[in-house]
Amino acid sequence: MNPARRTRLEREYALLGAILIAPTVLIFCAVIVYPLVSAIYLSLFQVFTPTLEGSWVGLSNYRELLGKEEFWTSLLNNIIWTVGTLSLQIIFGVAMALILHQNMWFRSLARSLILFPYFVSTVVAVLVWKWLFNDLYGIMNHLLIVSGLTDFPIDYLGTMPNAMISVILVGAWKYFPFVVIAVLARLQTIPDALYEAARIDGAGPISRFFDVTVPQLREVLVVIIMLRAIWDFKEFDMIYLLTGGGPITSTQTLPLLVYKEAFKLNQMGMASTYAVAMMAIMLVFMILYIRRTRSEEDT
Amino acid sequence: MKFTRKLAFNLFAWAIVLAVAFPLFWMLVTSFKPQFELFRRPPTFLPETFTLEHYWRLLSGTNFMIYFRNSAILSTVTTLVVVAIATVGSYSLVRFRYRGRESLAFIVLFTYLLPSVVLIIPLYLMLVQMGLSNTILSLVIAYSTFALPYALWLLRSFMAGIPEDLESAALVDGASRLGAFRDVILPQLLPGIISTALFAFILSWNEYLYALVLVNSDSARPLTTGVMNMLVSAFNIEWSLLMAASVMMSVPLIIVFAFLQSYLTRGFGAGGVKG
Numbered sequence: 001m002n003p004a005r006r007t008r009l010e011r012e013y014a015l016l017g018a019i020l021i022a023p024t025v026l027i028f029c030a031v032i033v034y035p036l037v038s039a040i041y042l043s044l045f046q047v048f049t050p051t052l053e054g055s056w057v058g059l060s061n062y063r064e065l066l067g068k069e070e071f072w073t074s075l076l077n078n079i080i081w082t083v084g085t086l087s088l089q090i091i092f093g094v095a096m097a098l099i100l101h102q103n104m105w106f107r108s109l110a111r112s113l114i115l116f117p118y119f120v121s122t123v124v125a126v127l128v129w130k131w132l133f134n135d136l137y138g139i140m141n142h143l144l145i146v147s148g149l150t151d152f153p154i155d156y157l158g159t160m161p162n163a164m165i166s167v168i169l170v171g172a173w174k175y176f177p178f179v180v181i182a183v184l185a186r187l188q189t190i191p192d193a194l195y196e197a198a199r200i201d202g203a204g205p206i207s208r209f210f211d212v213t214v215p216q217l218r219e220v221l222v223v224i225i226m227l228r229a230i231w232d233f234k235e236f237d238m239i240y241l242l243t244g245g246g247p248i249t250s251t252q253t254l255p256l257l258v259y260k261e262a263f264k265l266n267q268m269g270m271a272s273t274y275a276v277a278m279m280a281i282m283l284v285f286m287i288l289y290i291r292r293t294r295s296e297e298d299t
Numbered sequence: 300m301k302f303t304r305k306l307a308f309n310l311f312a313w314a315i316v317l318a319v320a321f322p323l324f325w326m327l328v329t330s331f332k333p334q335f336e337l338f339r340r341p342p343t344f345l346p347e348t349f350t351l352e353h354y355w356r357l358l359s360g361t362n363f364m365i366y367f368r369n370s371a372i373l374s375t376v377t378t379l380v381v382v383a384i385a386t387v388g389s390y391s392l393v394r395f396r397y398r399g400r401e402s403l404a405f406i407v408l409f410t411y412l413l414p415s416v417v418l419i420i421p422l423y424l425m426l427v428q429m430g431l432s433n434t435i436l437s438l439v440i441a442y443s444t445f446a447l448p449y450a451l452w453l454l455r456s457f458m459a460g461i462p463e464d465l466e467s468a469a470l471v472d473g474a475s476r477l478g479a480f481r482d483v484i485l486p487q488l489l490p491g492i493i494s495t496a497l498f499a500f501i502l503s504w505n506e507y508l509y510a511l512v513l514v515n516s517d518s519a520r521p522l523t524t525g526v527m528n529m530l531v532s533a534f535n536i537e538w539s540l541l542m543a544a545s546v547m548m549s550v551p552l553i554i555v556f557a558f559l560q561s562y563l564t565r566g567f568g569a570g571g572v573k574g
Binding site for chain 1: 326427
């Protein structure tokens with residue numbers, strides 16, 4: 001093949017590649033890049049939502065944010081929620097994956113049942129849990145009273161620290177299947193020869209777990225923790241629907257703060273400032289995760 | 300001895316599995332109980348009087364069917380559009396060489412992680428200005444902000460798993476690039492496309508925040524906000540009715556679980572959790 005023709009073919013391919021990616025790029029620009037840039041731009045304005053009239057205020061929104069107690073308490077709540085629910089997800093997720101990895105009866109049925117909460121709508125999950133938590137007729141209070149653990153019905157969502165604990169628990173229930181599936185997939189790829197070798201060396205089940213299983217899981221756990229930390233940090237639906245951020249602002253995380261500021265207090269400029277600040281905090285995790293994924297692809 | 304150990308382990312394991320599944324079991328049970336049975340102390344474990352009245356009332360006496368139809372249209376359209384665009388897009392990202400390809404892949408991953416609360420305010424302003432607020436179309440546009448990066452990311456890794464030799468062989472045999480795509484790549488990619496479509500559909504079906512902000516009329520409201528509205532607006536909360544709504548809302552998911560579950564777990568592996 002002569003060189004001139006090859007470059008013509010290559011040029012044609014490059015053009016075809018560009019045409020195929022064009023719809024993606026157009027949609028990305030219209031619904032993601034443009035809104036992202038205007039979110040940053042809006043954060044420099046003061047906008048009243050109903051009339052959409054705005055005035056330039058420069059960086060003063062950011063100055064206000066730094067001095068605002070509500071922002072810091074929301075950030076703190078956000079961290080408590082993320083760390084709390086994420087740790088439970090990891091602990092239960094790994095334990096459940098280890099159980100499902102064993103030879104249990106009707107394993108695929110068990111796996112389906114475990115997986116279901118992850119895919120069910122948050123709205124459904126919240127409705128069901130609100131019914132379980134119901135103060136008068138909920139099954140949770142009934143079981144606790146019958147078993148003698150408490151004499152009075154517990155208010156799961158209306159007082160602190162109950163509300164935060166409940167939200168963290170429901171979050172762990174809904175999202176731990178993600179950890180189960182990811183860990184289970186990894187467990188199935190650990191070569192049996194490794195366990196065999198450890199057994200020959202005289203390692204019992206416990207030391208086999210710590211010397212073979214744990215090191216093999218470390219990689220995947222790091223990825224899961226980063227991914228779930230990002231997703232839990234930005235969770236809106238579950239907390240909003242369970243407590244609405246209440247009592248008062250005790251379970252209000254940053255996404256709820258943004259929503260409240262924009263659509264309840266009608267301050268879109270300030271809300272954008274909160275959103276941009278939240279994104280800046282998340283950026284640390286996002287970059288860590290992206291760098292990791294990319295270095296993995298290069299190797 | 301060996302059997303007792305096995306039995307003990309299975310009992311233990313199934314006790315945990317059933318505890319995790321209990322809320323969903325309770326949802327199902329409650330939806331079949333007549334209202335008065337809910338207030339029985341101690342609660343009945345299985346419905347004493349089995350009734351379908353709540354399902355009947357849901358379908359005939361509420362807006363549930365409208366919401367269901369809206370959700371079905373909305374999720375189907377979003378899925379079709381997003382998967383079609385992402386299929387050709389990921390083909391381009393994986394198999395073509397041009398400038399900016401790498402940074403594009405980076406942007407896809409970045410937006411896949413982006414919180415929707417950052418985009419929602421400008422999107423709201425944009426869609427209101429375009430006169431699209433309170434339409435299903437506005438939600439299709441909004442849902443593509445998370446569904447498209449997700450689909451691209453998934454399909455990209457499925458596409459990378461198809462051996463390049465297959466395509467080269469077709470090209471040597473005289474097929475055009477698009478011909479090879481249609482005859483060689485697409486059949487190979489089909490399981491990946493099904494996985495991605497299922498994920499995109501479920502994500503759209505379950506979405507709440509955009510629906511809350513962008514749609515404020517019953518004619519365009521999807522199930523998530525519609526059912527929550529039934530909870531809020533009811534004078535006294537009818538839990539049986541809400542549980543029946545929750546069950547009905549999960550029907551598409553139950554169908555997917557019964558017949559296509561392997562595609563769901565395959566999607567997990569591709570979605571960036573390969574360790």
